[in-house]
Amino acid sequence: MVDYIIETDGLTREFTRRGKGRETLRKTTLRAVDELRLLVGPGESVGYIGANGAGKSTTIKMLVGILVPTSGTVRTCGIDPHRERRRLAAQVGVVFGQRSQLWWDLPVRESFDILAAIHQLPGAAARSRSTELIEQLELTEFLATPVRQLSLGQRMRAEVAAALLHRPRLVILDEPTIGLDVLSKQRLREFLITERREHGTTLLLTTHDMGDIERLCERVLVVDHGRAVYDGSLDGLARAAGAERTLVLDFADATPDLTGIPHTTHLGSEVAGARQRLAFDSEMTTAATVLAAVGERAQLRDLSIEEPDIEDVVRRIYRASR
Numbered sequence: 001m002v003d004y005i006i007e008t009d010g011l012t013r014e015f016t017r018r019g020k021g022r023e024t025l026r027k028t029t030l031r032a033v034d035e036l037r038l039l040v041g042p043g044e045s046v047g048y049i050g051a052n053g054a055g056k057s058t059t060i061k062m063l064v065g066i067l068v069p070t071s072g073t074v075r076t077c078g079i080d081p082h083r084e085r086r087r088l089a090a091q092v093g094v095v096f097g098q099r100s101q102l103w104w105d106l107p108v109r110e111s112f113d114i115l116a117a118i119h120q121l122p123g124a125a126a127r128s129r130s131t132e133l134i135e136q137l138e139l140t141e142f143l144a145t146p147v148r149q150l151s152l153g154q155r156m157r158a159e160v161a162a163a164l165l166h167r168p169r170l171v172i173l174d175e176p177t178i179g180l181d182v183l184s185k186q187r188l189r190e191f192l193i194t195e196r197r198e199h200g201t202t203l204l205l206t207t208h209d210m211g212d213i214e215r216l217c218e219r220v221l222v223v224d225h226g227r228a229v230y231d232g233s234l235d236g237l238a239r240a241a242g243a244e245r246t247l248v249l250d251f252a253d254a255t256p257d258l259t260g261i262p263h264t265t266h267l268g269s270e271v272a273g274a275r276q277r278l279a280f281d282s283e284m285t286t287a288a289t290v291l292a293a294v295g296e297r298a299q300l301r302d303l304s305i306e307e308p309d310i311e312d313v314v315r316r317i318y319r320a321s322r
Protein backbone atom coordinates (compact mmCIF):
# COMPACT_ATOMS: atom_id res chain seq x y z
CA MET A 1 0.00 0.00 0.00
CA VAL A 2 1.34 3.43 -0.90
CA ASP A 3 1.40 5.99 1.86
CA TYR A 4 0.06 8.95 -0.02
CA ILE A 5 1.25 12.40 0.91
CA ILE A 6 -2.05 13.89 -0.23
CA GLU A 7 -5.21 11.81 -0.30
CA THR A 8 -8.61 13.35 -0.90
CA ASP A 9 -11.88 11.76 -1.90
CA GLY A 10 -15.10 13.55 -2.71
CA LEU A 11 -13.54 16.65 -1.20
CA THR A 12 -16.09 19.45 -1.35
CA ARG A 13 -16.26 22.95 0.07
CA GLU A 14 -19.22 25.26 -0.25
CA PHE A 15 -19.53 28.90 0.68
CA THR A 16 -22.84 30.51 1.50
CA ARG A 17 -23.31 34.10 0.48
CA ARG A 18 -26.02 36.54 1.37
CA GLY A 19 -27.46 38.76 -1.31
CA LYS A 20 -27.02 42.53 -1.19
CA GLY A 21 -29.58 45.28 -0.46
CA ARG A 22 -33.13 43.89 -0.55
CA GLU A 23 -31.75 40.45 -1.26
CA THR A 24 -30.03 40.06 2.14
CA LEU A 25 -32.36 37.27 3.15
CA ARG A 26 -31.61 35.32 0.04
CA LYS A 27 -28.69 32.98 0.37
CA THR A 28 -26.79 31.41 -2.46
CA THR A 29 -24.41 28.53 -2.19
CA LEU A 30 -21.24 28.35 -4.19
CA ARG A 31 -19.29 25.13 -4.57
CA ALA A 32 -15.67 26.26 -4.60
CA VAL A 33 -14.32 22.69 -4.57
CA ASP A 34 -16.50 19.94 -5.97
CA GLU A 35 -15.89 16.25 -5.24
CA LEU A 36 -12.15 16.40 -5.71
CA ARG A 37 -10.28 13.11 -5.71
CA LEU A 38 -6.54 13.62 -5.56
CA LEU A 39 -3.81 11.14 -4.73
CA VAL A 40 -0.24 12.40 -4.58
CA GLY A 41 2.57 9.99 -3.78
CA PRO A 42 5.87 10.77 -2.04
CA GLY A 43 8.32 12.76 -4.15
CA GLU A 44 5.80 13.76 -6.82
CA SER A 45 5.68 17.31 -8.12
CA VAL A 46 2.21 18.47 -9.06
CA GLY A 47 1.19 21.73 -10.71
CA TYR A 48 -2.31 22.82 -9.76
CA ILE A 49 -3.72 25.20 -12.32
CA GLY A 50 -7.01 26.81 -13.26
CA ALA A 51 -8.58 30.20 -13.93
CA ASN A 52 -9.05 32.79 -11.16
CA GLY A 53 -11.66 31.54 -8.73
CA ALA A 54 -11.42 27.92 -9.92
CA GLY A 55 -10.89 26.66 -6.37
CA LYS A 56 -7.12 26.26 -6.00
CA SER A 57 -6.61 28.27 -2.81
CA THR A 58 -9.68 26.73 -1.20
CA THR A 59 -8.23 23.26 -1.86
CA ILE A 60 -4.89 24.24 -0.37
CA LYS A 61 -6.57 25.69 2.70
CA MET A 62 -8.35 22.36 3.26
CA LEU A 63 -5.12 20.43 2.72
CA VAL A 64 -3.41 22.36 5.51
CA GLY A 65 -6.39 22.54 7.85
CA ILE A 66 -7.23 26.26 7.60
CA LEU A 67 -10.67 25.41 6.16
CA VAL A 68 -12.94 22.51 7.06
CA PRO A 69 -14.44 20.57 4.15
CA THR A 70 -18.21 20.66 3.70
CA SER A 71 -18.02 16.97 2.80
CA GLY A 72 -15.54 14.34 1.64
CA THR A 73 -12.27 13.26 3.15
CA VAL A 74 -8.78 14.71 3.21
CA ARG A 75 -5.54 13.41 4.65
CA THR A 76 -2.25 15.20 4.31
CA CYS A 77 0.88 13.23 5.25
CA GLY A 78 -1.53 10.70 6.72
CA ILE A 79 -3.01 13.30 9.07
CA ASP A 80 -6.50 14.79 9.27
CA PRO A 81 -5.45 18.41 8.67
CA HIS A 82 -8.19 20.22 10.55
CA ARG A 83 -8.10 17.99 13.63
CA GLU A 84 -4.34 17.91 13.98
CA ARG A 85 -3.14 21.11 12.41
CA ARG A 86 -0.14 21.46 14.71
CA ARG A 87 1.10 17.93 14.12
CA LEU A 88 0.71 18.48 10.40
CA ALA A 89 2.67 21.75 10.57
CA ALA A 90 5.78 19.72 11.41
CA GLN A 91 5.54 17.92 8.07
CA VAL A 92 4.31 20.62 5.71
CA GLY A 93 5.81 23.90 4.52
CA VAL A 94 3.48 26.44 2.93
CA VAL A 95 4.36 29.51 0.91
CA PHE A 96 1.58 31.92 -0.03
CA GLY A 97 3.04 34.31 -2.59
CA GLN A 98 0.76 37.12 -1.47
CA ARG A 99 1.14 36.69 2.28
CA SER A 100 4.18 36.64 4.54
CA GLN A 101 5.01 34.30 7.37
CA LEU A 102 8.08 36.30 8.35
CA TRP A 103 8.18 38.92 11.09
CA TRP A 104 7.98 42.19 9.24
CA ASP A 105 10.15 44.29 11.58
CA LEU A 106 12.78 41.69 12.37
CA PRO A 107 15.90 40.85 10.42
CA VAL A 108 15.53 37.74 8.27
CA ARG A 109 17.97 35.79 10.44
CA GLU A 110 15.83 36.35 13.56
CA SER A 111 12.70 35.07 11.82
CA PHE A 112 14.62 31.88 11.05
CA ASP A 113 15.67 31.57 14.72
CA ILE A 114 12.08 31.99 15.89
CA LEU A 115 10.81 29.41 13.40
CA ALA A 116 13.52 26.95 14.44
CA ALA A 117 12.34 27.37 18.05
CA ILE A 118 8.67 26.96 17.08
CA HIS A 119 9.50 23.73 15.29
CA GLN A 120 11.72 22.68 18.19
CA LEU A 121 14.64 21.91 15.90
CA PRO A 122 17.79 20.86 17.76
CA GLY A 123 20.44 23.64 17.66
CA ALA A 124 22.96 21.86 15.43
CA ALA A 125 20.32 20.67 12.95
CA ALA A 126 18.79 24.16 12.75
CA ARG A 127 22.20 25.73 12.13
CA SER A 128 23.23 23.35 9.39
CA ARG A 129 19.85 23.57 7.67
CA SER A 130 19.82 27.40 7.74
CA THR A 131 23.38 27.48 6.39
CA GLU A 132 22.31 25.19 3.55
CA LEU A 133 19.25 27.31 2.73
CA ILE A 134 21.14 30.60 3.02
CA GLU A 135 23.72 29.35 0.54
CA GLN A 136 21.32 27.80 -1.93
CA LEU A 137 18.87 30.69 -1.95
CA GLU A 138 21.65 33.30 -1.77
CA LEU A 139 20.35 35.11 1.28
CA THR A 140 23.65 36.14 2.89
CA GLU A 141 23.65 39.78 1.84
CA PHE A 142 20.29 40.60 3.42
CA LEU A 143 20.19 38.34 6.50
CA ALA A 144 20.52 41.35 8.79
CA THR A 145 17.89 43.41 6.92
CA PRO A 146 14.36 43.76 8.35
CA VAL A 147 11.89 41.88 6.18
CA ARG A 148 9.88 45.00 5.33
CA GLN A 149 12.94 46.48 3.56
CA LEU A 150 13.46 43.51 1.22
CA SER A 151 12.69 43.54 -2.48
CA LEU A 152 9.94 41.16 -3.57
CA GLY A 153 12.46 38.68 -5.00
CA GLN A 154 14.54 38.72 -1.81
CA ARG A 155 11.47 38.34 0.37
CA MET A 156 10.16 35.37 -1.61
CA ARG A 157 13.49 33.60 -1.30
CA ALA A 158 13.44 34.24 2.45
CA GLU A 159 9.82 33.00 2.62
CA VAL A 160 10.75 29.77 0.89
CA ALA A 161 13.71 29.25 3.24
CA ALA A 162 11.43 29.88 6.23
CA ALA A 163 8.86 27.37 5.00
CA LEU A 164 11.50 24.72 4.38
CA LEU A 165 13.64 25.20 7.48
CA HIS A 166 12.13 22.18 9.24
CA ARG A 167 12.62 19.97 6.17
CA PRO A 168 8.93 19.33 5.51
CA ARG A 169 7.96 16.26 3.48
CA LEU A 170 5.41 18.29 1.58
CA VAL A 171 5.87 21.83 0.30
CA ILE A 172 2.83 23.71 -0.95
CA LEU A 173 3.49 26.88 -2.90
CA ASP A 174 0.65 29.22 -3.87
CA GLU A 175 1.85 31.47 -6.71
CA PRO A 176 5.49 31.44 -5.57
CA THR A 177 6.87 33.36 -8.54
CA ILE A 178 4.16 35.99 -8.96
CA GLY A 179 5.70 39.40 -9.63
CA LEU A 180 9.30 38.12 -9.60
CA ASP A 181 11.89 39.16 -12.17
CA VAL A 182 13.35 36.54 -14.49
CA LEU A 183 16.50 35.98 -12.44
CA SER A 184 14.69 35.55 -9.11
CA LYS A 185 12.24 33.14 -10.73
CA GLN A 186 15.09 31.12 -12.11
CA ARG A 187 16.90 30.95 -8.75
CA LEU A 188 13.78 29.88 -6.95
CA ARG A 189 12.99 27.18 -9.49
CA GLU A 190 16.53 25.83 -9.41
CA PHE A 191 16.43 25.70 -5.65
CA LEU A 192 13.17 23.75 -5.63
CA ILE A 193 14.52 21.29 -8.20
CA THR A 194 17.62 20.66 -6.04
CA GLU A 195 15.58 20.37 -2.85
CA ARG A 196 13.36 17.76 -4.42
CA ARG A 197 16.24 15.82 -5.89
CA GLU A 198 18.24 15.77 -2.66
CA HIS A 199 15.50 15.31 -0.10
CA GLY A 200 12.68 13.63 -2.05
CA THR A 201 10.34 16.48 -1.08
CA THR A 202 6.82 16.39 -2.52
CA LEU A 203 5.71 19.62 -4.22
CA LEU A 204 2.28 21.02 -4.94
CA LEU A 205 2.18 24.41 -6.54
CA THR A 206 -0.36 26.75 -8.04
CA THR A 207 0.83 29.19 -10.63
CA HIS A 208 -0.20 31.25 -13.60
CA ASP A 209 3.27 30.84 -15.09
CA MET A 210 3.75 28.04 -17.60
CA GLY A 211 7.51 28.24 -17.00
CA ASP A 212 7.00 27.13 -13.37
CA ILE A 213 5.00 24.14 -14.52
CA GLU A 214 7.43 23.19 -17.25
CA ARG A 215 10.49 23.43 -15.06
CA LEU A 216 9.08 22.02 -11.85
CA CYS A 217 6.15 19.68 -12.43
CA GLU A 218 5.81 16.23 -13.91
CA ARG A 219 2.13 16.08 -13.25
CA VAL A 220 -0.55 18.69 -13.72
CA LEU A 221 -4.01 18.98 -12.27
CA VAL A 222 -6.39 21.39 -13.97
CA VAL A 223 -9.42 22.53 -12.04
CA ASP A 224 -12.54 24.26 -13.37
CA HIS A 225 -15.29 25.44 -11.01
CA GLY A 226 -13.88 23.21 -8.31
CA ARG A 227 -13.82 20.09 -10.48
CA ALA A 228 -10.72 18.34 -11.77
CA VAL A 229 -10.90 18.41 -15.56
CA TYR A 230 -7.41 17.08 -16.25
CA ASP A 231 -4.98 15.06 -14.16
CA GLY A 232 -1.96 13.73 -15.99
CA SER A 233 1.48 14.37 -17.38
CA LEU A 234 2.75 17.70 -18.61
CA ASP A 235 3.21 16.37 -22.15
CA GLY A 236 -0.30 14.97 -22.08
CA LEU A 237 -1.58 18.38 -21.03
CA ALA A 238 -0.16 20.07 -24.12
CA ARG A 239 -1.59 17.27 -26.26
CA ALA A 240 -4.98 17.40 -24.57
CA ALA A 241 -5.02 21.15 -25.00
CA GLY A 242 -3.82 20.89 -28.59
CA ALA A 243 -1.72 23.90 -27.75
CA GLU A 244 0.16 25.49 -30.56
CA ARG A 245 3.60 27.01 -30.43
CA THR A 246 4.34 30.26 -32.17
CA LEU A 247 7.36 31.06 -34.30
CA VAL A 248 8.38 34.71 -34.36
CA LEU A 249 10.35 35.20 -37.57
CA ASP A 250 12.52 38.18 -38.48
CA PHE A 251 13.56 38.69 -42.09
CA ALA A 252 16.27 40.74 -43.73
CA ASP A 253 13.69 42.48 -45.99
CA ALA A 254 10.01 43.16 -46.38
CA THR A 255 8.40 39.75 -47.01
CA PRO A 256 4.95 38.75 -48.34
CA ASP A 257 2.71 37.02 -45.79
CA LEU A 258 3.78 33.41 -45.23
CA THR A 259 0.44 31.74 -45.72
CA GLY A 260 -0.22 28.18 -46.84
CA ILE A 261 2.63 26.42 -45.02
CA PRO A 262 1.26 23.03 -43.89
CA HIS A 263 0.05 22.81 -40.25
CA THR A 264 0.66 26.48 -39.60
CA THR A 265 -1.55 29.50 -39.09
CA HIS A 266 -0.32 32.93 -40.08
CA LEU A 267 -1.00 35.14 -37.06
CA GLY A 268 0.19 38.47 -38.38
CA SER A 269 2.88 40.63 -39.92
CA GLU A 270 4.65 43.80 -38.81
CA VAL A 271 7.08 46.20 -40.46
CA ALA A 272 5.92 45.32 -43.97
CA GLY A 273 6.35 41.64 -43.28
CA ALA A 274 9.91 41.88 -41.92
CA ARG A 275 8.52 40.29 -38.72
CA GLN A 276 5.87 37.60 -38.93
CA ARG A 277 4.24 35.29 -36.44
CA LEU A 278 3.37 31.77 -37.41
CA ALA A 279 1.59 29.31 -35.09
CA PHE A 280 2.33 25.65 -35.72
CA ASP A 281 0.76 22.47 -34.46
CA SER A 282 3.62 20.58 -32.80
CA GLU A 283 1.71 17.31 -33.03
CA MET A 284 1.67 17.49 -36.81
CA THR A 285 4.95 19.14 -37.72
CA THR A 286 8.24 20.34 -36.25
CA ALA A 287 9.80 23.78 -36.01
CA ALA A 288 12.59 22.56 -38.33
CA THR A 289 10.14 21.50 -41.07
CA VAL A 290 8.31 24.83 -40.88
CA LEU A 291 11.60 26.73 -41.00
CA ALA A 292 12.73 24.80 -44.08
CA ALA A 293 9.51 25.83 -45.85
CA VAL A 294 9.99 29.43 -44.71
CA GLY A 295 13.61 29.41 -45.91
CA GLU A 296 12.48 28.62 -49.45
CA ARG A 297 10.45 31.83 -49.55
CA ALA A 298 12.51 34.40 -47.66
CA GLN A 299 15.84 35.09 -46.03
CA LEU A 300 15.51 34.51 -42.32
CA ARG A 301 17.57 36.67 -39.97
CA ASP A 302 16.39 35.70 -36.52
CA LEU A 303 13.72 33.64 -34.84
CA SER A 304 12.26 32.74 -31.48
CA ILE A 305 9.65 30.25 -30.33
CA GLU A 306 6.87 31.29 -27.97
CA GLU A 307 5.37 28.59 -25.78
CA PRO A 308 1.60 28.62 -25.23
CA ASP A 309 0.74 30.60 -22.10
CA ILE A 310 -0.98 28.92 -19.22
CA GLU A 311 -4.26 30.82 -19.59
CA ASP A 312 -4.43 29.60 -23.16
CA VAL A 313 -3.78 25.97 -22.19
CA VAL A 314 -6.37 26.16 -19.41
CA ARG A 315 -8.98 27.71 -21.75
CA ARG A 316 -8.47 24.93 -24.28
CA ILE A 317 -8.76 22.22 -21.61
CA TYR A 318 -11.97 23.85 -20.32
CA ARG A 319 -13.42 23.98 -23.82
CA ALA A 320 -12.58 20.33 -24.44
CA SER A 321 -14.14 19.22 -21.13
CA ARG A 322 -17.44 21.07 -21.40
Ligand SMILES: Nc1ncnc2c1ncn2[C@@H]1O[C@H](COP(=O)(O)OP(=O)(O)OP(=O)(O)O)[C@@H](O)[C@H]1O
Pocket (backbone or CB within 6 Å): 015, 016, 017, 030, 031, 032, 050, 051, 052, 053, 054, 055, 056, 057, 058, 059
Ligand atom coordinates in the same frame (compact mmCIF):
# COMPACT_ATOMS: atom_id res chain seq x y z
N1 LIG B 1 -14.22 32.80 2.36
C1 LIG B 1 -14.96 32.78 1.24
N2 LIG B 1 -16.26 33.14 1.25
C2 LIG B 1 -17.01 33.10 0.14
N3 LIG B 1 -16.56 32.72 -1.07
C3 LIG B 1 -15.27 32.34 -1.16
C4 LIG B 1 -14.39 32.36 -0.01
N4 LIG B 1 -13.16 31.94 -0.42
C5 LIG B 1 -13.26 31.68 -1.74
N5 LIG B 1 -14.51 31.91 -2.19
C6 LIG B 1 -15.00 31.71 -3.57
O1 LIG B 1 -14.70 30.38 -3.94
C7 LIG B 1 -14.28 30.31 -5.31
C8 LIG B 1 -12.90 29.70 -5.39
O2 LIG B 1 -11.94 30.59 -4.85
P1 LIG B 1 -10.40 30.24 -4.71
O3 LIG B 1 -9.75 31.38 -3.99
O4 LIG B 1 -10.23 28.89 -4.15
O5 LIG B 1 -9.94 30.23 -6.23
P2 LIG B 1 -8.48 30.18 -6.87
O6 LIG B 1 -8.53 29.11 -7.89
O7 LIG B 1 -7.46 30.06 -5.80
O8 LIG B 1 -8.36 31.60 -7.58
P3 LIG B 1 -7.08 32.57 -7.82
O9 LIG B 1 -6.32 31.99 -8.97
O10 LIG B 1 -7.75 33.86 -8.15
O11 LIG B 1 -6.32 32.60 -6.52
C9 LIG B 1 -14.34 31.75 -5.84
O12 LIG B 1 -15.57 31.93 -6.50
C10 LIG B 1 -14.28 32.59 -4.57
O13 LIG B 1 -14.95 33.82 -4.75
